[in-house]
């Protein structure tokens with residue numbers, strides 16, 4: 001579904017990615033792990049259209065998406081979350097959710113004056129959907145608060161819920177459980193695997209090995225900008241290079 | 253005195269429309285407009301010229317001025333935001349605004365340069381006696397303010413309004429959620445432009461004579477003050493903010509009556525000082541402005557139905 005081959009990206013003289021590749025098959029939850037600074041988030045930024053790769057192939061369902069704008073990607077069914085939550089702080093939690101609804105006629109300014117019946121009807125539907133998603137992560141009671149007032153973990157949950165508002169085919173999650181309580185983390189892990197069963201494909205960057213072990217297969221290991229290896233959790237953890245990459249980084 | 257208050261209220265009204273335009277572009281949409289004075293001049297000149305040279309009546313001249321400024325603003329947004337980072341946008345607006353003012357000053361064949369344009373017709377002029385005209389003008393201007401606030405509030409509560417604020421808060425997130433950021437910004441700037449055109453037209457109607465000195469860059473500072481005082485994104489607040497700024501500005505004329513020895517240069521300086529002190533006091537005591545931006549407050553306890 002999502003294919004990345006030989007992607008390279010430099011920032012100034014620094015090679016953040018160099019020969020990085022992975023393949024996310026439909027209906028899987030693909031895990032991406034690796035030491036800090038391995039280039040995982042940079043890879044998501046490239047896939048997500050924040051900046052194009054210097055070289056390499058990025059394809060979504062066989063179609064090149066290298067350098068395609070994020071809003072176009074959303075239209076193709078790809079949405080991502082950010083490692084450091086990017087909530088729209090001055091908007092309420094609910095408004096953050098409603099914004100993510102697709103195909104809203106009311107986003108044309110004139111439609112709010114000339115086709116307000118239609119806009120109202122769509123708005124009610126978007127709201128019902130947002131409410132169901134917020135209730136699921138226990139944020140509905142905060143729906144009217146400005147999003148900047150949420151706690152770190154709640155912001156993460158909001159961001160994931162907001163991504164789900166788009167009814168995406170594939171979601172890229174950058175450390176979804178960072179800062180989320182163990183209890184909510186477990187619930188989130190369950191929710192993600194349910195959503196996978198409903199047909200949504202995931203690629204997840206995570207440092208939480210419990211989550212990786214439980215739901216991710218295959219798992220790709222990135223280190224120093226390249227794909228080191230991939231396979232099931234057992235295969236990956238048995239690989240000596242992987243241990244070296246993690247430990248070597250710590251030792252250095 | 254009564255007539256002074258009425259005239260001043262008219263000035264407050266069209267200043268409020270101008271400040272509301274800025275509040276939409278910058279307050280809600282996050283697009284700094286340092287060319288406000290130039291676009292304001294464009295609106296006033298377009299309205300005047302459409303009547304003087306084009307033979308249009310006041311109604312169509314106003315619509316024309318709104319369309320012209322909207323297109324000008326939209327073009328500035330398209331051209332600038334396509335080729336550069338948004339950081340440069342403010343500088344470009346400054347340049348374009350200055351250019352528009354220079355055109356008004358130097359293109360004598362069109363604008364009569366420093367002489368200015370006189371003999372500008374007013375709306376409803378034929379229908380009312382000259383003695384009561386200022387009441388009609390005030391009513392008309394107040395209606396335009398009310399219509400502008402109604403229009404902007406309606407937008408703020410709509411899905412489009414959400415996109416506008418989202419683009420201000422974080423354009424990358426807006427794009428990630430499927431919003432066309434450039435197109436949103438073009439529309440924000442153009443809609444604001446239409447309102448600037450309206451303000452410029454009212455200005456032209458009120459003074460019946462326009463020249464380039466009326467559109468100096470200090471206008472931009474006043475407009476920003478009105479918006480900041482009223483609260484970014486809070487349209488009713490802008491009316492309050494514009495009233496305060498104009499009362500301070502015009503009120504300082506009374507200083508001449510209190511201290512007759514003041515020269516007009518000193519008076520001009522005192523006006524600026526009063527405004528400056530007022531702004532500092534505001535930033536200390538109420539930095540967020542008088543009113544707050546609209547926020548959706550849904551009924552959380554009810555069933556899955558709720559009113560927008």
Ligand SMILES: Nc1ncnc2c1ncn2[C@@H]1O[C@H](COP(=O)(O)OP(=O)(O)OP(=O)(O)O)[C@@H](O)[C@H]1O
Nearest residue numbers: 011014016034035036037038039040041042043083
């Ligand atoms: N915009 C940028 N400009 C310059 N350097 C960058 C930029 N983005 C990332 N880098 C560098 O690229 C390298 C990889 O960063 P990246 O954020 O992709 O790591 P990561 O694998 O996500 O790490 P972590 O697990 O800590 O989140 C880092 O050394 C970082 O400093």
Ligand SMILES: [Mg+2]
Nearest residue numbers: 040041042083
């Ligand atoms: Mg990262």
